Amino acid sequence: MARARRPSPQTVAVLDALTARASDWSHGYDLCRALGLKAGTVYPILIRLAERGFVETAWEKEVPPGRPPRHLYRLSAAGAEQAREVRRAEAQRTSRRSRVAGRPASGRGAVAGAQP
Amino acid sequence: MSPDAPATPAPPGPITRRTAWVAAAAALVVLGGWVLVIRAILAADDDPGSPPVEVLVGALYFGWPHALAAATAVVAIARTAVGADADARLLALATGGRRGRWAEWGAAMRAELASITASPRERLRFAAGCALTALRRGWGRSPWIVAVACAALFAALTVAMSRASLDGDRAGGLWAVIYGPPQITLLLVGLVAAWTGRSMRAGLEHAAAALVGILVGVLAAAIPEGALWARDAGVFLLDGDAPSTRLTAAGGALDALKATTLTWGLPHWLPWPVLGAAAGARLRRRATPVAQPVG
Numbered sequence: 001m002a003r004a005r006r007p008s009p010q011t012v013a014v015l016d017a018l019t020a021r022a023s024d025w026s027h028g029y030d031l032c033r034a035l036g037l038k039a040g041t042v043y044p045i046l047i048r049l050a051e052r053g054f055v056e057t058a059w060e061k062e063v064p065p066g067r068p069p070r071h072l073y074r075l076s077a078a079g080a081e082q083a084r085e086v087r088r089a090e091a092q093r094t095s096r097r098s099r100v101a102g103r104p105a106s107g108r109g110a111v112a113g114a115q116p
Numbered sequence: 117m118s119p120d121a122p123a124t125p126a127p128p129g130p131i132t133r134r135t136a137w138v139a140a141a142a143a144l145v146v147l148g149g150w151v152l153v154i155r156a157i158l159a160a161d162d163d164p165g166s167p168p169v170e171v172l173v174g175a176l177y178f179g180w181p182h183a184l185a186a187a188t189a190v191v192a193i194a195r196t197a198v199g200a201d202a203d204a205r206l207l208a209l210a211t212g213g214r215r216g217r218w219a220e221w222g223a224a225m226r227a228e229l230a231s232i233t234a235s236p237r238e239r240l241r242f243a244a245g246c247a248l249t250a251l252r253r254g255w256g257r258s259p260w261i262v263a264v265a266c267a268a269l270f271a272a273l274t275v276a277m278s279r280a281s282l283d284g285d286r287a288g289g290l291w292a293v294i295y296g297p298p299q300i301t302l303l304l305v306g307l308v309a310a311w312t313g314r315s316m317r318a319g320l321e322h323a324a325a326a327l328v329g330i331l332v333g334v335l336a337a338a339i340p341e342g343a344l345w346a347r348d349a350g351v352f353l354l355d356g357d358a359p360s361t362r363l364t365a366a367g368g369a370l371d372a373l374k375a376t377t378l379t380w381g382l383p384h385w386l387p388w389p390v391l392g393a394a395a396g397a398r399l400r401r402r403a404t405p406v407a408q409p410v411g
Binding site: 039044047057069070071 | 228241242
């Protein structure tokens with residue numbers, strides 16, 4: 001069984017960027033530029049997401065002469081669900097953190113478990 | 117990846133006359149290096165007046181696999197690194213020789229690079245990032261299995277030869293393990309992997325993993341065995357020679373380490389992954405009829 005892992009901030013950024021484009025296709029280089037990430041970061045993420053079925057891929061159909069068709073990426077239905085799940089988990093973590101940060105400090109053990 | 121992908125692995129480019137000259141020059145440079153090494157070894161052995169023919173024969177005897185591997189590597193790189201500029205050639209080299217979906221990812225990266233006209237720096241940044249990704253990913257599990265198997269095999273072989281010799285003629289057991297068997301193993305692993313993986317790259321990946329496995333396996337066994345030989349027999353594990361002064365356990369272990377990594381081991385293993393992989397890929401190409409393009 002695959003281990004449930006918290007996605008890296010870069011993976012979350014790629015998921016967010018693809019979510020923002022909904023059903024439109026994206027190019028790898030455009031994702032790099034839009035996110036300010038290197039190709040060595042974005043492509044491993046795209047490969048992993050595609051292997052897990054979260055990203056659909058296709059090749060350009062209409063290609064200007066003189067260059068090869070580019071590869072296109074967009075979120076699959078499973079990927080869109082995954083992106084929502086990741087966002088939900090992020091939001092929960094953020095709200096938990098802000099609750100903990102807002103509580104008056106009363107020793108190291110006080111953070112874990114105790115509810116008012 | 118999409119099933120209608122247009123990307124098939126790019127066929128290797130032709131061997132141009134320039135490539136052939138560069139390959140020959142590489143082989144000569146490597147042989148020249150071996151001439152210097154042999155001369156230095158003979159000088160260190162207080163035999164500085166060795167006739168040049170003897171030095172040349174020694175260089176040819178020990179250096180021919182390295183010279184051949186250098187020429188082979190030059191030809192393979194020149195045939196794989198095909199592109200409009202240095203960035204495209206770098207990416208072609210890093211993504212070349214992959215099969216299936218990894219070949220498609222390579223094609224995707226190359227096509228993306230072809231569309232980047234922003235600036236040379238931007239192209240280089242993109243090509244370097246993609247090249248790193250292509251080199252790091254897609255190895256699969258089989259090279260690691262080969263590495264572990266080779267490590268276990270050579271560790272067992274080293275211990276078996278060492279103990280058999282220690283209980284018998286005490287002529288040393290390491291030389292017979294590290295000079296010959298690794299070369300044959302690396303040649304075969306490279307050849308079989310390139311044949312089954314249908315590319316020189318597959319052969320190189322598996323043979324490189326085998327080389328690391330052999331090195332780790334031999335060292336893991338030879339270092340403690342070298343110390344044992346020094347303690348029990350007072351001679352070197354490599355060949356059973358006795359030193360001029362008393363041999364300590366640390367000295368015995370260090371000699372085994374040096375023999376494996378510097379003198380009789382690793383330097384002589386290095387060409388064989390290249391030669392095995394190149395031979396396997398070439399045999400496979402000759403055995404496989406060229407597919408006619410469809411449509």
